Amino acid sequence: MAEDIDGTLLAGKALLARVDAYLRDNESLLRAVKVSLVEGRLARVLAMRCRAIEQTADFLADKVKVGVLAHQHDVVLVIGNVILLGGDVSHLKRHDARGREIDITALRQTIEVKNGIDISPRDVPRLVDEHFGELVASASSKHAWWLCYFARRPAPKGKIGEVCMYYLVIIEIPVARVVACGGEACRVAVGDEAMRLADEIEKKVVAEDEVDEGFLVPVKNVWIVDKLRAELAASKNELEAKDKALEAKDKALEAKDKALAAKDKALAASKKEIERLKQQLSKQ
Secondary structure, three states: OEEEOOOOEEOHHHHHHHHHHHHHOOHHHHOOEEEEEEEOOOOEEEEEEEHHHHHHHHHHHHHEEOOOHHHOHHHHHHHHHHHHHOOOEEEEEEEEOOEEEEEEEEOOEEEEEEEOOOOOHHHHHHHHHHHHHHHHHOOOOOOEEEEEEEEEOOOOOOOEOOEOOEEEEEEEEEHHHHHHHOHHHHHHHHHHHHHHHHHHHHHHHHHHHHHOOOOOOOOOOHHHHHHHHHHHHHHHHHHHHHHHHHHHHHHHHHHHHHHHHHHHHHHHHHHHHHHHHHHHHHHO
């Protein structure tokens, strides 16, 4: 929950809209993102830390009353959506004891976002197991799922306030991969792989913190962001191709229906003519 300086309560869509507008008006923040990535067969894990997180927190501190940054999952996930995907829609679904849940939509691809609090790599299988049934059931409507949590950077470079003290862990599980693997039968395999990748990303962040001069430097691994967006663009193109094929099929079916209707009309006219001739013959 957040409260505007005029006393207006900001939450849900209002708060997300405020953050989204701020980010899009400050493109320089989006170019200062630092993203790490590890991939597996069924999932991949990203670690995101960037000035956008801290700068947005500072912005909100000036405009609204907010709590600890690490608990502002809906706000930071909007940051992740805008930065990583260039997404155009962020919907807050609900906020309850289990955490916040949002949907994000980028290039027609919907990603279900769920987050946990006080999560470490060893808790990841539980997080996966908790949502796995719903994940499998969403095969027809979701592109992927993001299971997210915050972790504290052990040795961030720079002064406090200049770099993000936390990083956001995003466990991405593409729905199509789970379905191809066998759906429910892959529950344990997905959880185990996600835990291994989460542990690997944690070690990667530590190693990068030891050698990097800080995260206020220009982006060094923008290819990861490009990769994510390119994948979504390819998926969008595939959807558009399918839509065009379906449209062509619909037109062909429509033409066929019209031809059948014309044929039925001709048959009806023929039957009517035959009936007329029969009646005429019967009168002779």
